[in-house]
Amino acid sequence: xxxxxxxxxxxxxxxxxxxxxxxxxxxxxxxxxxxxxxxxxxxxxxxxxxxxxxxxxxxxxxxxxxxxxxxxxxxxxxxxxxxxxxxxxxxxxxxxxxxxxxxxxxxxxxxxxxxxxxxxxxxxxxxxxxxxxxxxxxxxxxxxxxxxxxxxxxxxxxxxxxxxxxxxxxxxxxxxxxxxxxxxxxxxxxxxxxxxxxxxxxxxxxxxxxxxxxxxxxxxx
Ligand code: TIU
Numbered sequence: 001x002x003x004x005x006x007x008x009x010x011x012x013x014x015x016x017x018x019x020x021x022x023x024x025x026x027x028x029x030x031x032x033x034x035x036x037x038x039x040x041x042x043x044x045x046x047x048x049x050x051x052x053x054x055x056x057x058x059x060x061x062x063x064x065x066x067x068x069x070x071x072x073x074x075x076x077x078x079x080x081x082x083x084x085x086x087x088x089x090x091x092x093x094x095x096x097x098x099x100x101x102x103x104x105x106x107x108x109x110x111x112x113x114x115x116x117x118x119x120x121x122x123x124x125x126x127x128x129x130x131x132x133x134x135x136x137x138x139x140x141x142x143x144x145x146x147x148x149x150x151x152x153x154x155x156x157x158x159x160x161x162x163x164x165x166x167x168x169x170x171x172x173x174x175x176x177x178x179x180x181x182x183x184x185x186x187x188x189x190x191x192x193x194x195x196x197x198x199x200x201x202x203x204x205x206x207x208x209x210x211x212x213x214x215x216x217x218x219x220x221x
Contacts, residue, residue, distance in 0.1 A: 001017070001218070001221060002217055002220075003207075003213050003214055003216075003217045004209060004216065004217075005208060006199045006207065006209065007199050007200075007202055007203050007207070008203070008207075010150075010175070010207040010209065012149075012152070012175065012177070013149075013150070014062060014063070015147070016147055016149045016150055017064060017065070017148065017149075017150040017152060018064070018124075018143060018146070018148045018150075018151055018152070019055070019059045019064055019065070019066050019067065019154070020067045020151050020153050020154075020155070020165070021052065021056070021066070021068050021113075021153075021154050021182075022133065022153065022154070022155025022161050022162045022183075023069055023071050023155050023156055023157075023161050024049075024052065024068070024113055024117045024154075024155050024156065025070045025071070025072075025111055025112060025113050026100055026111070027071070027104055027110045027111060028042065028045060028156050029042060029045045029049070029114055030100065030110070031099075032099030032110065033098065033099075033103065033110045034071075034094070034103050034110070035186065037091045037092040037103060038088070038090050040186035044184055044185075045156050045157070045184045045186070047184065048154070048181060048182055048183065048184045049114065049116050051179075051181045051182050052154050052155075052179075052211075053116050053117060054211065054215070055154065055179060055182055055215075056117060058215055059152075059218070060120070062221065065124070065148060066119070066120075066124065067123070067124045067126060067139070067142070067143075068113055068117070068119045068124070068126070069125075069127075069128050069133045069137075069139075069155070069161075070106070070111055070112075070125065070126070071128055071129075071130075071131070072111050072127040072128065072129070073094060073095065073104055073105055073106065074129075075102070075105055075107070077094065077095045080094055080095065080104075098110065106127050113125075124139075124142050126138070130164075131160055131161045131164040132161070132165050132168040133165040133168065133169075134168040134169065135168065140172060143174075148174075149173075149174060150174065150175045150177075151166075151169050151174050151176045152176075152177045152179065152214065153165065153166055153177065153178045153179065153183070154178075154179045154182030154183055154211075155182070155183060156183065156184055157183075157184065157185045157186060157190075158178075158183045158185040158190065158195070159187070159190040160185075162178065162183050162194070163194045163198065163205075166178060166206055167205055170206055175206065176205065176206035176207070177208065177209060178195065178206060179208075179211045179214060180195055180208050180209065182211055195208050
């Protein structure tokens with residue numbers, strides 16, 4: 001597949017490419033979750049759902065591998081360092097009970113992927129305790145088993161979990177593309193800056209493209 005991207009064309013064989021949707025969970029996108037307890041306006045993030053849903057549908061139809069991640073901690077918080085739980089002055093901390101259950105805890109209502117992007121049977125779902133999708137997860141092993149060398153990213157938030165995951169992937173040798181209209185930040189200028197820093201210096205972290213370019217490449221298959 002040839003995807004019209006910046007800083008130049010992203011070439012990826014479909015069978016070696018995974019779509020990785022980062023943390024499209026209620027905690028970040030709906031009111032009453034972790035995102036809001038940090039003081040953010042979550043409405044901004046909802047705007048990317050239709051474009052992300054369209055990409056997911058097209059990618060599934062093409063038979064591509066799908067990976068969903070969730071930022072999730074164990075109920076006993078043994079995988080949540082105090083440095084993470086105690087950071088800042090949020091209304092509710094990780095593990096506290098909020099309107100959608102315990103904040104950022106696996107299995108709670110707020111921790112589920114939003115209904116519009118719900119994983120289908122056979123798709124990989126990774127619970128990650130950190131911001132990056134590779135740290136303390138089995139993601140690299142899963143990708144290796146599936147013969148994956150290229151990753152197409154969407155999800156939230158651009159400069160936190162998406163960028164961290166892309167940087168982790170880049171250092172592990174994956175070619176990475178970020179779909180510009182399938183990612184969002186609580187701070188629009190951070191999204192723009194993250195996109196620019198990813199593709200600067202000849203693609204120092206990876207490539208970026210609008211989702212239309214992916215749809216076009218899939219249609220050309
Ligand atoms: N706060 C924020 O922007 N992001 C996170 O805490 N996690 C993710 O980005 N998923």
